[in-house]
Amino acid sequence: xxxxxEKPINDYLNKIGIDTEVQLMSPPSVELxxxxxVINKFAGKEDPEELANKLVDTIDIEGIDKVSTFTTKxxxxxxxxxxxxxxxxxxSKKNIQTSFFEKNIKYILSKKYGHLNVNNGKTAIVEHTxxxxxxxxxxxxxxxxxxxDTLARILERTGYRVYRHxxxxxxxxxxxxxxxGYEIAKNAGVKPVIKFDIWLGQVYAIMNCFYTxxxxxxxxxxxxxxxxxxxxxxxxxVLQFNSYYELKIKDTKTKLSELEKIxxxxxxxxxxxxxxxxxxKKLIDEKNEVGKYHQTFDDLKSRFSDLFDIxxxxxxxxxxxxxxxxxxxxxxxxxxxxxVSLFKEVTLWVLSAFxxxxxxxxxxxxxxxxxxxxSWSGLPDNIIDKLAKSEYAKDTGDLGVRLQYPKEAIxxxxxxxxxxxxxxxxxxxxPDLQLRRSNGTALYAAKDIAYSIxxxxxxxxxxxxxxxxxxxxxxxxxxxxxxxxLGYPQYAKGLKHYAYELVDLLGxxxxxxxxxxxxxxxxxxxxxxxxxxxxxxxxxxREITPxxxxxxxxxxxxxxxxxxxxxxRYPLIDKSPTRRIVLDIDQxxxxxxxxxxxxxxxxxxxxxxxRNAMEQKKIKPGWKNNWELIxxxxxxxxxxxxxxxxDTILRSRKNLDPAVIATWCFQLAQMFMKxxxxxxxxxxxxxxxxxxxxxxxxxxxMGIATGLDILGIPATDRL
RNA sequence: GAGCUUGUAACUCAGCUUGGAUAGAGUGUUGGCCUUCUAAGCCAAAAGUCGAGGGUUCGAAUCCCUCCAAGCUCGCCA
Numbered sequence: 001x002x003x004x005x006e007k008p009i010n011d012y013l014n015k016i017g018i019d020t021e022v023q024l025m026s027p028p029s030v031e032l033x034x035x036x037x038v039i040n041k042f043a044g045k046e047d048p049e050e051l052a053n054k055l056v057d058t059i060d061i062e063g064i065d066k067v068s069t070f071t072t073k074x075x076x077x078x079x080x081x082x083x084x085x086x087x088x089x090x091x092s093k094k095n096i097q098t099s100f101f102e103k104n105i106k107y108i109l110s111k112k113y114g115h116l117n118v119n120n121g122k123t124a125i126v127e128h129t130x131x132x133x134x135x136x137x138x139x140x141x142x143x144x145x146x147x148x149d150t151l152a153r154i155l156e157r158t159g160y161r162v163y164r165h166x167x168x169x170x171x172x173x174x175x176x177x178x179x180x181g182y183e184i185a186k187n188a189g190v191k192p193v194i195k196f197d198i199w200l201g202q203v204y205a206i207m208n209c210f211y212t213x214x215x216x217x218x219x220x221x222x223x224x225x226x227x228x229x230x231x232x233x234x235x236x237x238v239l240q241f242n243s244y245y246e247l248k249i250k251d252t253k254t255k256l257s258e259l260e261k262i263x264x265x266x267x268x269x270x271x272x273x274x275x276x277x278x279x280x281k282k283l284i285d286e287k288n289e290v291g292k293y294h295q296t297f298d299d300l301k302s303r304f305s306d307l308f309d310i311x312x313x314x315x316x317x318x319x320x321x322x323x324x325x326x327x328x329x330x331x332x333x334x335x336x337x338x339x340v341s342l343f344k345e346v347t348l349w350v351l352s353a354f355x356x357x358x359x360x361x362x363x364x365x366x367x368x369x370x371x372x373x374x375s376w377s378g379l380p381d382n383i384i385d386k387l388a389k390s391e392y393a394k395d396t397g398d399l400g401v402r403l404q405y406p407k408e409a410i411x412x413x414x415x416x417x418x419x420x421x422x423x424x425x426x427x428x429x430x431p432d433l434q435l436r437r438s439n440g441t442a443l444y445a446a447k448d449i450a451y452s453i454x455x456x457x458x459x460x461x462x463x464x465x466x467x468x469x470x471x472x473x474x475x476x477x478x479x480x481x482x483x484x485x486l487g488y489p490q491y492a493k494g495l496k497h498y499a500y501e502l503v504d505l506l507g508x509x510x511x512x513x514x515x516x517x518x519x520x521x522x523x524x525x526x527x528x529x530x531x532x533x534x535x536x537x538x539x540x541x542r543e544i545t546p547x548x549x550x551x552x553x554x555x556x557x558x559x560x561x562x563x564x565x566x567x568x569r570y571p572l573i574d575k576s577p578t579r580r581i582v583l584d585i586d587q588x589x590x591x592x593x594x595x596x597x598x599x600x601x602x603x604x605x606x607x608x609x610x611r612n613a614m615e616q617k618k619i620k621p622g623w624k625n626n627w628e629l630i631x632x633x634x635x636x637x638x639x640x641x642x643x644x645x646x647d648t649i650l651r652s653r654k655n656l657d658p659a660v661i662a663t664w665c666f667q668l669a670q671m672f673m674k675x676x677x678x679x680x681x682x683x684x685x686x687x688x689x690x691x692x693x694x695x696x697x698x699x700x701x702m703g704i705a706t707g708l709d710i711l712g713i714p715a716t717d718r719l
Numbered sequence: 720g721a722g723c724u725u726g727u728a729a730c731u732c733a734g735c736u737u738g739g740a741u742a743g744a745g746u747g748u749u750g751g752c753c754u755u756c757u758a759a760g761c762c763a764a765a766a767g768u769c770g771a772g773g774g775u776u777c778g779a780a781u782c783c784c785u786c787c788a789a790g791c792u793c794g795c796c797a
Binding site for chain 1 (some may be wrong): 721731733755756762791795
């Protein structure tokens, strides 16, 4: 705003023989000055304080009323920082501020506000959520959804045409045993009487339990343990496993401690130590698993007894691992119509349940892409065949295909795509990438390469964002080298991993395998109920009666839906995605401690003023006003903040961090609340001031509404 | 062992891209403010070795190096 003064100040400094180029900065408070510069920067050998005092006496620039110095406390032997603070004369300042105000509020009140067109005509794809279709969406999945949806909204704000995709992993091993369980239940005449995904989550937990127990028992023979050929871990079996593992663990520990006694171990010994440690960890894990599933069996049996018994009876008649493997193969290769339709039945039911839940969170998809379709298209096999001829393909001596890239491959990637070191999550050796199993079936990586190519070819996007947890950083990066090799440098460049960290719940462990999680639906429902309680309490204080007609109920529910969205979405987006969050559900549900509803409240307050102005005074806000009447440092701060939305949107896109939008909204709401207390609007000194202030309120209201819209949170006119 | 991420107030986190005054918010604590446009609000106070050490610089939470701690990854799982 005051950048005009940069040139005369620099000119003056140069004139008196100081070779520098200073930039104006803002002092911490306007009382100190309107802008300032640091003297130390160019003081050289001269004492900065003396130089500053000299400048105070001599500098004379049109429009500047007063120049003063400020020196910070010197630390240890270091000199303090000396500032030169400039104060404008009142008239110049008023003029500059008014014209800045006028220009910006005109933009803020226009339809263009918050819509950048830097990427007009370009397309982007955001793939997000992509949860396994085997259990209900939980709060962790919703963090993915909310980040993906917000990212899509940010991209749209910069001009992209955005497509939202959900990748359905319907060919996984886990899906297979869920399908086996589903078939057993179906044949037994069981009908899900609760929401399908929640019911299926129970089937998954139970089937996973049987599957794991069978896997554990399959090792027993090698260990010399006598077992019953069933899907239960009996007490005597657990005892046998325990004593087997304890012996092994003790043995390994002994070996380990002997090696660790060596003062200067040889390289060979160090290697053995590491191997033994890994082995020890594995043994302990395996031992714990036996105990855990012994318990899980009873736990699931007591929680879901009817379903459990039916599945247990059904599974006892078959070899689960064998059947599961056959089903998996049959579906992947599309060789058995009955099995294919079973998989489809389960997957489509779950997806419609997902859509219902996501809809409540204001999240929608343009397209669901099925892993099975990718497999059936034959594209993964074509790609593997091509890459098998690559100079980097390792000979495995069987049907397997394994790529081993040298370090130089990364340099080539950076050169051809313009990616920088920051985009590369590895240093040194590139881990091998297996595309096909030795039995000839395609691995996930191959399908992912095929899927990426397909996404680029279908919609011709400039960029694709895959919203996937940070755990997958390496596999996501590993897609790029084969893409480059297949001749798609532009795809390798445009494929981006939007990495986010997982969610922990305070005091509530989550485990899909135990069917223990806070589901997305439960999170929504609890919040909705709590928001009704809070609203009724607040209404009671204002002597507003509870709804009595269907219309009033519908209206209240609409408001509560909005508040629920703010309360659930905001805490999932207000922290940078790279930060692991511990979600305190109680805090999210407490509206006084959740900034989401606070922002909505600010918006509703602004709307209240605008409504009253219209009803009582018949005044509408506009962008033509005598701004000089209300311009001051404080009001200007708000306008400045509002005008920064473009930069904020661009920054959030560049840094892949929607939290900056959340923070921007929250700060705006805070600024408004203070403005609200400081300046009465409808009781302004005169009508012109009222009109001008009302327009500021309108600008704030639009700002908050825009910010909330980017966050996918509705702005309501009442709360 | 290697790579990535994180470490800032009692708690949850901004600030680091582009170095600059007394390091900011919210929550919690303490004390005020409803006859005035919605108190889901406002005002005030207390609370910090910016993980540790070193370096670069006139100046470091910010840039560089080393170390420490936590999480994740390093599968013919997806």
